[in-house]
Amino acid sequence: MLSRQPLILAAALALAAPVLALAQGGTVADLIRAEPRFSTLATAIDAAGLGAALSGPAAVTVLAPTNEAFAALPGGALDDLLKPENLEQLAAVLKHHVIAGRQDAEALKKRRDVTPLSGKPLAIELKRGKLEIGGARIAGRERNAPNGVVHALEAVLLP
Numbered sequence: 090m091l092s093r094q095p096l097i098l099a100a101a102l103a104l105a106a107p108v109l110a111l112a113q114g115g116t117v118a119d120l121i122r123a124e125p126r127f128s129t130l131a132t133a134i135d136a137a138g139l140g141a142a143l144s145g146p147a148a149v150t151v152l153a154p155t156n157e158a159f160a161a162l163p164g165g166a167l168d169d170l171l172k173p174e175n176l177e178q179l180a181a182v183l184k185h186h187v188i189a190g191r192q193d194a195e196a197l198k199k200r201r202d203v204t205p206l207s208g209k210p211l212a213i214e215l216k217r218g219k220l221e222i223g224g225a226r227i228a229g230r231e232r233n234a235p236n237g238v239v240h241a242l243e244a245v246l247l248p
Contacts, residue, residue, distance in 0.1 A: 115234055115235075116143060116144040116145075116234050116235065116236045116237075117143045117144070117149055117151055117234045117236055117237040117238075117239055118134065118140050118143035118144040119144070119234070120232050120234045120239055121134065121143070121151065121153060121239060124232070125156075126155045126156055126157075126241065127153050127155065127156070127239075127241075128156060129154075129156045129159040129160075129167070130153055130154055130155075130156075130159070132171070133159075133167075133170070133171065133179060133182075133183060134183060136171050136176060136179060137176055137179045137180040137183055138176075138180075139180060139183055139184075142187075143187070143236075143237075144236070145236065146236060147189070147236065148189075148190050148191040148236055148237045149187055149188065149189060149190070149191075149236065149237040150187070150188040150189075150190065150191060150192040150237055150238050150239075150240070151186060151187055151188075151237065151238070151239045151240070152186040152187075152188070152205070152222055152223075152225070152227075152240050152242045152246065153186065153239050153240065153241055153242055154186065154225075154242045154243075154244065154245045154246075155228065155241055155242065155243065157243070158225075158242060158243055158244050158245050159245060161244065161245070162245055170182065181207060181248055182245070182246075182247060182248060184205060184206040184207045184248075185205050185206075185207040185209065185211075185246050185247070185248040186205060186242070186246055187205055187206045188203050188204070188205050188206070189206065191237055191238055192238065193231055193233075193238050194220060194227070194231055194240070197213055197220060197222070197240075198213075198215060198220060200213050201213055203222065207248045209248050211223035211246065212224070222240075222242070222246075223246045224244070224246075225242045225243055225244035225245075225246055226242070226243045226244075227240045227241065227242060227243075228241040228242065228243045229241050
């Protein structure tokens with residue numbers, strides 16, 4: 090019979106990755122890269138060359154679509170955005186998910202809207218106790234890094 094120890098160790102390390110990234114002084118970009126549910130977002134950030142912007146000292150809030158959110162895009166949309174000739178469009182989509190400054194859930198609940206780096210305001214609503222931004226629900230608890238905060242989003246916001 091195979092030992093379960095390697096599997097348990099692998100699971101523990103996967104769960105600890107976001108905590109380890111922060112313990113090592115990680116940034117918002119590091120946190121996104123460390124969480125498996127944001128692997129598609131991490132790929133898109135790297136493809137668009139936005140990793141440095143999310144690793145700098147300026148505080149940012151990232152509305153981070155999960156892998157499931159990207160999978161819900163129409164067929165081929167993500168692949169098209171990741172093509173070298175469409176990286177400007179990809180950057181525009183990603184900037185629609187980044188807000189200058191630190192906005193935790195409590196701060197967002199007090200606002201009616203927020204303007205991401207794309208410049209196009211997003212409405213904020215509280216529906217049945219759940220926060221929605223631009224019509225997309227925030228999923229789970231926020232993650233904090235020294236340079237900002239990450240909110241998991243159940244949909245990709247298109248500018």
